[in-house]
Amino acid sequence: MFIKKVxxxxxxxxxxxxxIIFGSSNAKLCEDFVKAMQxxxxxxxxxxLSFFLGLQVKQSKEGIFVCQSKYCNDILKKFEMEACKAATTPMSTNCYLDGDEAGPEVDQTxxxxxxxxxxxLTASIPDIMFVVCLCAQFQSCPKESHLKATKRILKYLKGTTSMGLWLQTRQEKYKWNMPPTWI
Known part of the structure; x- marks a missing residue:
């Protein structure tokens, strides 16, 4: 990420x-950048810009919406959870995760x-950050209880695939000129 202030x-x-993707608060800076790159x-x-590294981007005059619904659905399919029942929270309120030394092991890979x-997915769904990081602590020796907690996150995602981040434009001064992306 490069930032230039003028x-x-x-x-x-x-x-x-x-x-390469770029945007500016001034159309002239975008034009100068395009010229220099060409x-x-x-x-x-x-x-x-509509899709970048698994992020879906929808732009309007009011702001920018970033989500990962396609990626989320792909994960549900990959881990055979596309038919699961949706959960309202990413973690149960009575869940306690520890090393679970006596629990059955699961496939570490x-x-x-x-x-x-x-x-x-935490790039556009930050409310799962805590529980994902909690589950990440057990990657060296995951147990069935840890897998159950991660499956709960997937169940939560099932009901929130359309959620994302809305970046609203506050004032005309801060509107961004989002030119085409490059390949």
Missing amino acids: DSDVILVQIYVDD EEFEMSMMGE KYRGLIGSLLY
Whole structure:
């Protein structure tokens, strides 16, 4: 992530491998950035940002909505939970997780994959952060009780796949010019 401030304006540039997204509070900064990049590199315009690294982005005059509903549904399918009943909270109020030394062990690779997938979802669903990090503590020797807790998170996700972050524009001064992305 690169940030450049020019007076009271700012341009943000996010680079990931061969993908670049950028936005600015000033259209001129975007135009200058595009010109500089085209002089240096061969690039193609892909249009307005709508999908980036598993994040779905919907832009309007009122703000930007970021969610991961497709990624969330993919996780539910991958871990065979797409038909589960939705839970209203990511963790039961009477749940206590510890090392569970006597509990039956579960596949460590599958558990770690699930934790990694859930951690990535915290980018747009921050209310699962605490419980995902709690479950992540047991990756070295996961037990059935830990897997049960992660499945509860998946059940919560089942009912919240359309949730995300709404970044509302407050004033005309702060409206962002979101030009096309690059590949």
